[in-house]
Amino acid sequence: MSEHDWEIFSFDELSAKVEGTEPRVHEFIRSPALSCMVYRLPAGSTDMQAPHLEDEVYFVLSGRAKLRVAGHEREVGPGKILFIRATLAHSFFDIEEDLTVVAVFGAQVRR
Secondary structure: OOOOOOOOOOHHHHHHOOOOOOOEEEEEEEEEEEEEEEEOOOOOOOOOOOOEEEEEEEEEEEEEEEEOOEEEEEEEEEEEEEEEOOOOOEEEEEEEEEEEEEEEEEOOOOO
C-alpha cells in the first residue's frame, strides 16, 4: 500500500480553497471511477451547471438554497444528501446563505 492509496481531508482546509465572492470549485480527488470536489456558491450567486455524464451525490455542508432537478424544486441545507442521476438538468437557486457542498461523481454513464 502506498501513501497515495488513502487520504484524510479537513473540511476547514477544503473550504479555504473555495472562499471568495464568486462561485468556486476545487477538485480534491480524481481516480478512474470517482471524482470529488468542494463547491461553493455565495449568497445571491447563480449556479451555471450543465447536466453531467456521471451520477452525482452532493453533501450539503453549510448554507441554504433551493435545488431544481428536471423541473422539481426542493429546499436544501446543512446535513442534506442529494442524489442526481447522470444527464438530468439541475441547479441550485435562491441561494440565501453561502452554500458549500461536497460533490461526488461516479464513473461516466455510457448511454
